[in-house]
Amino acid sequence: MLGNRSELTGNTRDKLLSTVQNSDLSKIVNELYRPGATVGDGGTASILVQEFNSGTSKYLIKATERVKQLKSLSTSGKLGLKDLDVVDALINDLEYAISLFK
Template identity: 35%
Template sequence: MGGHSSGGLFPGASGPVDNSLDSGLGGGTIPEAETRASSPEVGSARERLLDEATTDEARRIVKELYRPNAETGDGGTADAIREQLRTGEMVGGKDHIRKGRERLRQIEKILTSNPDHPDRALLERLRDDLEDALGGA
């Protein structure tokens, strides 16, 4: 497992999710209309990952890890784990460390049982992000 870091799948994401700007791509102060018009990677981390997933299995995992309207980091479980470890308090009243470990086992099982999974690269990135976040737990 990697060390504890502040990054995730979308480096630069930190603090509350701001859907008017794509803080996961470096942040900034670009007006919303300009961001949407000029960036091909518009949308939440959840939306981008769901768009990338080609199988229902990977989509289900993304939906478990990234909830709509999440307010911490990039909106994913790994960033919620990082916040929980940083503050010592549960995020949104949930134990994201436990949830992260459960999803990590699920992803490992899929990757082990299906080495040629069509969404292998995506699942590996999700796994690596969870492992990185859980490195401090």
């Protein structure tokens, strides 16, 4: 989902952090996209897909917790339209990766 956003090409972590305006969302992005991560786009959803393929699930709880945080933030009334778009894309990516384990 995030790959379809042309303004987010390149290093996904840096692009997301430079795009989002809400500090709570920035913290969540920082948790989802760690510096130096090399699997897929560097995000938790990418590593979770890899874990599914290898038969492990170290990041499943983290991903589930982040979805809850993102959903709560999206309904808080604190986000602008761009931030809401980012939240929706993050939730979609994480929920897809989580759904592989069901």
